[in-house]
Amino acid sequence: MTASTETADAKEINLDDFETKHRSGTWLNRFVFTLSIFLALAHIYINTIATLPELWVSAFHFAGFGAMCALLVPAHPKWRDSKLALFVDGAVVLALVGMVLYIIFFEDALYARGVTFNVADWIVASVGVLLSLELIRRTSGWFIPFLIVVALTYVVLWGKWLGGMFNFPGLTVETLLYRSFFSTDGMFGSISRISWSFVFMFILFGAFLVKSGAGDFIINLSRSLASKMIGGPGFVAVLGSGLMGSVSGSSVANTVSTGVITIPLMRKAGFPARFAAGVEAAASTGGQLMPPVMGAGAFIMASYTQVSYVTIIGVAAIPALLYFLSVGFFVRVEAKRSRVIATESDNDINISEVLKEGWHHIVPLGVLVTLLIQGFTPTYAAGISILAVIGASFLSKKHRMGPADVLDAMAQGAKNMSTTAVLLVGIGLVVNVISTTGVGNTFSLLITDWAGGSLFFTIILVAVASLILGMGLPVTAAYIVLATLSAPALFNLIAESQLLDMMASGNLPETASAIFMLVDPSVIPALAQGMPMEQAEALLAQVPNDFKNMLMDQALGAQTVAMILVTAHMIIFWLSQDSNVTPPVCLTAFAAAAIAKTPPMLTGMTAWKLAKGLYIIPLLMAYTPLIGGDTDTLMRLTFFGVFGLYATVAAMEGYLEDTLSFVPRLAALAAGVLMLWPNLDIWWQLAGLGLFIGLFMMGRKSYQKTL
Known part of the structure; x- marks a missing residue:
């Protein structure tokens, strides 16, 4: 089971048994494994102790994870494992290293010249932007590089040709390159800062959780809680994907990691295959809406709005709950319609046994939430919570994290971060x-x-x-x-x-x-x-x-x-x-x-x-x-939102405990509208609730007659 954030939403680096392969394979594999651990340790140091210029840190962040992407993803699929690929990838890595060193040692000289470029400035800035385009192309396809090129050429070329509101007189190429590369507005601006601080630390936290066995605990807990409900396996998918998404933040990785368990369970219980897949996809998408990670969205939102991260995740909780309930209502309706029953394997899972074996996985999450509420920064809270994961693992007999496990978790966290880092740095060009x-x-x-x-x-x-x-x-x-x-x-x-x-x-x-x-x-x-x-x-x-x-x-x-x-x-x-x-x-x-x-x-x-x-x-x-x-x-x-969503689902599906004919279906829609319509008098909302309850009881009575 893997935890990944935006890597999965782009073109996820697909390496089986990443930790073992890169610890014991060829020299290149061992180098990548070592590099990933170095990057993890360096970012922990940067986010906890170091006081370095943000431009230097952002450049290092891009170069380090860019090097990982260059070594893990070939420039062309046919080049994999060829000498040409090794030569090209090596050149990319050396160029990235040279870029960082140039910024560190020659940034002051640029300002001493009054921000006037010399030949070296032109070369380094141009190569830096081109490297960003190439690495994003490798990991995410052609669309984003195309968008970046359109944005950059708009500033210096074709913006002046447009008429009306979008006319832009233009900037010189030198000014554009300076703002894109050497300033804290472009590649190495606020989006990059969010990437190397908040996003990386929480991705690393998720990798440690998964390595400690928290993924299995989440699935087993979901099965023990939901198995006795009508449509239990479907609710396992909803609950499990929500809990997994709260720490992983990636919808695709969430689908893959939980879906291999929940989709077969749903099919075995009697759900149609397409519906089972749809439930897992919809529920996993909700994982990006579930605090505390929210697919890095919470951190970016806090930066954009200047509202604290704790406030963001606090106000996001109730809407996320309503979303998962709405998916759950579809599950219940389909379970009643398809006569879904719980499987024997579901009934065998006892919640007390699950909690007895895995209660320690709750400790790091409790530490994280407590530190955030106490006012500590998210990066500090994530760092302490990582230590809490390691400490809590020793309360388990099965998943005690030794030095090798810690190194593997750091390597997996860096691997999960690689395409995300490159992507967010590149998007900074568009934002600029x-x-x-x-x-x-x-x-x-x-x-x-x-x-x-x-x-x-x-x-x-x-x-x-x-x-x-x-x-x-x-x-x-x-x-x-x-x-x-x-x-x-x-x-x-x-x-x-x-x-x-x-x-x-x-x-x-x-x-x-x-x-x-x-x-x-x-x-x-x-x-x-x-x-x-x-x-x-x-x-x-x-x-x-x-x-x-x-x-x-x-x-x-x-x-x-x-x-x-x-x-x-x-x-x-x-x-x-x-x-x-x-x-x-x-x-x-x-x-x-x-x-x-x-x-x-x-x-x-x-x-x-x-x-x-x-x-x-x-x-x-x-x-x-x-x-x-x-x-x-x-x-x-x-x-009223909960019942309004249920009534709306019933109207969409034409089913509420039993099949709804045309008129009751319209009545269910009316009940949903009355309960969801904004600023409506409470008596109208109560009328909608009463109508919904009446339809529910009629449907249940009709359903029982068919048993």
Whole structure:
């Protein structure tokens, strides 16, 4: 069982028995194994003790993992194990080493010349960018290098030829190379810093957990908890993938590692093969939404929003729970319809025995959560938690981690990180272009214009854009690009929506009302009493853009504004996951289909249906305080959200304990809408709940008659 993050979402390096092979194979294999351990130790040192310039660390990070990618993935499949491959890969490694040494020893000379390039600067910067393109091509295919080339040439070449909003007068090639390579804005900017700090430490933590046997414990715990439920094997997939995803953060690796167990279990119990594969794909996709790792998304989101990592994973928990419940409802419906029963092997697993043998695996997770809550940095918490994994393993008789196991875990963690590091460094080039040219603001304005100022249609446009980007980009990279482009537009629309509700209800604070004195002093009394929504919209449209941010801060408060920003990013992050389960490119579904031996595209369609929570729950985030609401509000939203999602699933499937005819099916849809519709009076929600319970009891009574 392997734990990998973004490596699996790109083109995962496929080496069987990595640790053993590279510890005892050829000199090249032993060198790669040694390099991986060195990189792991170096990054631990950098993240815990060292105080080095970020540019140096980022360059070392890229060079080290770039060298691993060069040695593990040949430039061309036909070149594997050939002398030509060894020569090319050796040249790449030497170029990477030379790049790092040049930055360390000659960076000051560049600034002494007033950032004017000499010949060596031109060569090193150009080769550095080209190496990034080549390494990403090897590990992730052609799409991302093509995107980077388009972005870079836009700055220096064809941007000046465009008319209208996207016209850019251009920069010199020298300026572009400086910003891309020598500054902390491009390859070695904030995305790279997140990669070598938060992402690496948590990937390493996941590798140690898996090496200690936590993967088997998670699967056995899931089977013991869910086996007695209706459709138990399906719930094992949902629960196991959620728990595994909480530490691995990769949907494809999650599918492969848990699916080899859960998909045969589901098929043996009586689930259709395609449905079993779809459940595993949808559940594994949810692993990227489950705290604390969230496929590196939580760390990037914290950096973008300047909201603490602990807050990010805290507000992400309830939406993630709702998502897994929505997949679980599909499982229950199909289990009832297909008359699925638990298998004998499931009933043999006793939860007390599982906990007795593997309770120590909970200790490192407890240490991690405790340190995060106490305010320690995520990197420090991950480092201490790695030590906790080693210490806790000695509480077990089967998986005590000796020196060889520790080295293997470090090697596996570095291997899992290699393509992720190269990818995130390369994506920094695109982010730099977006921030340099102002394309992000332009794109946000364009989205707002196309959507006509509608929050709903803006979310639809973001979903379509995420699906298109996801065909070529891993989900984290797609989130980074989309967040840079569209988060401002989404943030403004959500904030304005809440502001309009306050204006219409007469709850606008006096300090905020005073800003409208600049527009029309006569409306102040109306603002205090409330006004029709149309009038509020027209009034807000008259406020100059320079004053809108001030108005939002005064009306909503800094805490609410921060949570709205997190909401915008969380919506984009959720929507960026849909490419995992949406044809034509749905890697998670394809991986599950390979295990279940089902048609990949049809499996993708099934997974897409089962993952409908990816679209419904972001709408709840946008129109309700599901992110950052007070306790009472969150309890109400969660309670009605659970039953609303169940009713919606029943309406989609035409089944609730028994087959639903046309009218009851419409009634189930109405019940779901009443419970999920934002800002609806609680009596309407209770009416929807009552309708759902009535349909449920009628279905159960009808089902029992058929037994």
